[in-house]
Amino acid sequence: MTPDQLFQLFIAGLTIGSIYALIALGFVVIHNVTGVINLAQGEFAMLGALIAITLTSETPLFNRAFTVSWNLPLVVGIVLATLLVMGVGALVYLIVIRAARTDSVIIQIIITIGIAIALRGIALIIWGTDPYRLPEFSEGPPIHIGGAVLTRQDLWVIGSALALFILLYLFFQRTFIGASLRACSVNRTAARLMGINVPHMMLLAFVLSAGIGALAGIVIAPKTFMGYDTGTYLGLKGFVAAIVIGGLSDERGAIIGGLLLGILEILAAGLISSGYKDAIAFLVLVVVLLVQTTGILRRGTRREAAGV
């Protein structure tokens, strides 16, 4: 393996890693603010991608009962799809999570798995089993950096992930609402005593995470086929990324975890065997969890100690 090929794999890993990082971020935002592990996070990505595809290109729906061809401009489609998925996130919180007042991790996990199954089923009814693809965001020849070839979509994925990270950082650090969200993740009771409307913040966390998830699904949709069941694996990988480094409660840990996971996965597929590509994520997960039971950065320790 030449250094150029290695670099090529690294770029590919960075691209898919950005997606994992975004989904992982969604897990962390919801978990920090609400204490819930939302295993339907990958479904937000799937919905975002499929809705964007439907809005921008001709798509047969409901078992080919009718075909829509709105052919909206890509930007409009992306914005609308993201907003719609944010609405789904709000509904998930308002209808289910708010009603389920339980501290049991098992019950919480089953509830969000139920949500994931229902969303997947709805997608199956609307879009069927066919996978779809978005066109690349911008046309043009691939870009050569050193010996590696970068497609324009790779740049879009990495670039939009980076932009989202920066925007979210500014939102959490520089705005009042962002600070309120952070207060909720430090201590919900204290936040309430300080006059923060905690249920509103929880709703906002779900809306925000749904939006992040949807965007992740949309930017990766030109690179990979999206179908009703694509969200499951994306969600699982995002979960692993969120948990391995940051123990599910550290945003930076989630981003680093996602990028590392993507790179590791692609390197393993390129160097060892592509058949076991998906096993790498979980092998890493199991090993890391066994060495450090609360993630490498260990921010989860306090929450765990309080929660169990």
Add this chain to the structure above:
Amino acid sequence: MERTTVSASHDTASATTLAPARQIKLLARHPNLIAFAILVGVLALLPLILKNNYQISVLNFIGLNTILTVGLALLMGYAGQVSLGQAVFYGLGGYGAGILAQRAGIPPFAAIVGAAVITGLIALLLGIPLLRLRGHFLAVATLGLNVIFLLIATNETDLTGGPNGLSMPTDLSLGNFVFDTDFEFYILIWLVTLAILALSLNIVNSRIGRAFRAIHSSEIAAETLGVNTARLKLQVLVLSAVYASVAGSLYAYWIGIVSPSDFSISFSIELVVMVAIGGLASVWGAIFGAAVVTLLIELLRNFLPQLLRGASGEQQIVAFGILLVLIMVLMPEGLTTGTWKYIRKWRDQKKVSNSK
């Protein structure tokens, strides 16, 4: 929950001095005996009513799922450990029996026992590190194991037959008797299920069972009272793995072939759902949950296409997901325990109003 902690610690601390408590315990065991007798009666009568093979095979699935859920209920409800990878042990039983029979050429029942022993050992080795994890960390680690298992089953074609699956080399036979109809498997599967139910009820009502409940209520409290929590959790994991392995082997011999899709993550999740619907800490709940979910999935698969034009059976999963969320939101204790709680509450309220 609090009540069980108190009684559990009480019993273990001074079990020898309390004769009346023992009498109450004997009485408390009677409902189990009665329920067991009713179950045996129903199982004996059902084949008389059901004549077609499809219905018998649904009952077989309920039996296999009961074996799996009883083990999982012990693990989740009594020892408080989530496993989203129970299909791994089920798969080890199926593939294990097949590979043992094929490679070592041993008789079917020896292969089933051999697979169970191997699965138990694997569960022991995996459990020592895994059970240090808690809550969602354990959930995702077991989920990861399931993914790895599926990839091995798909990729190691020489051993497992890959995506096409592994055919069992022979029929299941005992001496000269060959099990080759759904009805013969019905009898075998349910005999095993009843044996496992009886064993599990005994475990739950024993000192070990009380220790399990103590761990579930508070691990720290249980440890201060001298319960070796780590060892007990490991024991219950191995027990549930052996149950799952036996179910997997029976499934493999009944169907004749096992493939990776039989042991998917969604099946692991379905099992957790069965346990949750039955009520986390209830052996009877486990059989109830297994029956309800198995029947529900079959019903949705058969009736949804008739209700919704153009709907394929696969679209049952929407209804499944929504029902699951509803039950877990409204009755987090599960259908049986949840209903009991409501009845008890209603009775207590009536008692209070009467005494006034």
